[in-house]
Amino acid sequence: MTAEITDALVDESNEPEVVVDLTDAAQEPNAPAALGRWARMRRGLRQFRKEHPLGLVAGLVILLFIVTAILAPIVATHDPSATGRQPGQKLASPSFSNFFGTDQLGRDIFSRVVYGSRISLIVATFTVLVSTVLGTLVGAVSGYLGGKVDMILQRIVDAVMSIPVLILALFIVSLLGSSVTNVVLALSIIYIPRFARIARGEMLRIRNAEYVTASRALGAGSWRIIRGHGIPNLVAPIIILASLTYGQAMIAEAALSFLGVGAPITEPSWGQMLSSSREFMTVAWWAVVFPGVALSAGVLAFNLFGDALRDYLDPKLVQ
């Protein structure tokens, strides 16, 4: 321990020498490899663009949503929660000053739709991140270890998957209280089993492969095999599932906000906008159409992207 620290200190004091060392010894053999990786990625991207133009368009739409969410204060034309007091400012139809019209309180729907993308993307992003990481780990460990651990984990997975998504989410969020964090927590609990199931299936297949037997014969431990052979093989199916789950998480978040248990009412969200439009939608169609179209377009983009990604990463599936 102390030896390591002193070594590190010595290294730090010799900084210039280390840099020279790097350029001489390390970088030269590494440089072509690094270049190769970039070239490979560029070639992969070009191939994706050629074979899946729709997927590329979907990818650009996703990018547009992300940029809009980040730059919401710049993109929005009005303050999303500023109400209009003058007559004629309430439920105004779409015009040049209010692209998507205004709602029952005279708030600009375009600006609210723009800000609403934030909640939608934040919830979906964190949900997908948490459930991908935890689900893959649980599934990989469960599939690798087998036996009792596997059986118990699988029964829990079955139990979670036997309740409809929306109902389970409703239970969890309303018990914990409405907040963005709790929505993410609830949706993660719901989506973890799907990732676990895919990861487990893939792991069972890998566990009996000959190269894993060879690796074990060479003395590799469980964790090393899961990390070194299991996880790399899981990447493609998990990425595909993640991109398809993204759209579903967006729908689930909107549904919860629609039922009044999602994001806090002070934040503009698409689900809550759709919900409150119900009282006047027959006189102001714009109040229901625009938030809904934004939500559907986002989900569609993720679904198309996921589809293209599947065809690209797993060519076996294409007839």
Next chain:
Amino acid sequence: MIEYAVRRIASGVVVLFLLATALFFVMRAVPGDVVRLQLADAGSVSPERMAEMEQALGLDKPALEQYGTWLGGLVQGDLGESLWERRPVTEMLTERFPVTAELALLSMAVAVVMGVTIGVISARKRGTVTDDGLRVASILGLSVPNFFVALIMITFASIWFNWVAPLGYERPWDEPWTNLQQMAMPSIALGISVAAAIARLTRSSMLEVLGSDYIRAVRAKGASGRLVNYKHGLRNSLVPILTLIGLQLGALLGGTVILESIFGLPGVGSMVFRAVEQRDYPVIQAGAILYGTIFVMVNIAVDIAYGWIDPRTREA
């Protein structure tokens, strides 16, 4: 076969038991007490009144004892009493279940008819503009949330045709025409996404079957296109769709909560939603068990039917 069915049902029961138990304890461990909510409704929250109320509702007993009582009742088909309406939950369920069942069945019918038709057309016209259009339509159907479809239908039926569905719910055997008008929009809205999923699977499954050797043999024999496509092709490609139907049922049941609340239908979904807001534990538990049971049982039935339709899967 029978042994397999028994084993599946037993494991399904274990799953449901786990679910019910977890729900029971989690719900009692989180804040937001039903007693406080009820007294806040009545206007006075004093410690004495709270204790009195807890005793009346049986919530003062230790959690394990409550659990024992509830489990004992469950085994005998007694789901307890609603803490708000003070009447048996089973009674509430029998009143409301037909509404949800009708909605779910109608939307499944919409989904299967639409999905299989679109999938077959798409597969037969593979590579044409029709196929492309239908595939885009299917992925669009998967992406548009059912509650948005429902709102659009209500809005534009009213604006363009000046048509509004009759309020409330009439039972199909009392007022069949009114019932149909009330159920048409929710069933279609709920069925569309499932239809899209079925269409996608039908297409790929049919293309796979049509490319197989036995279909080539049938063609070589000189069978007509119609016979090949429908008798041999479609029939065999319907097998995987059965599994999909079982799995999609979960999404469909979840959707009933939101659609029942939009269309004001007095079904199990809207009951569960209200119970969650009111912390009406027995009703929430009953709802979860009901939804879980339907989902598990239908999927077991699908698996068993699978073995019956396709004998090759029986061994495994």
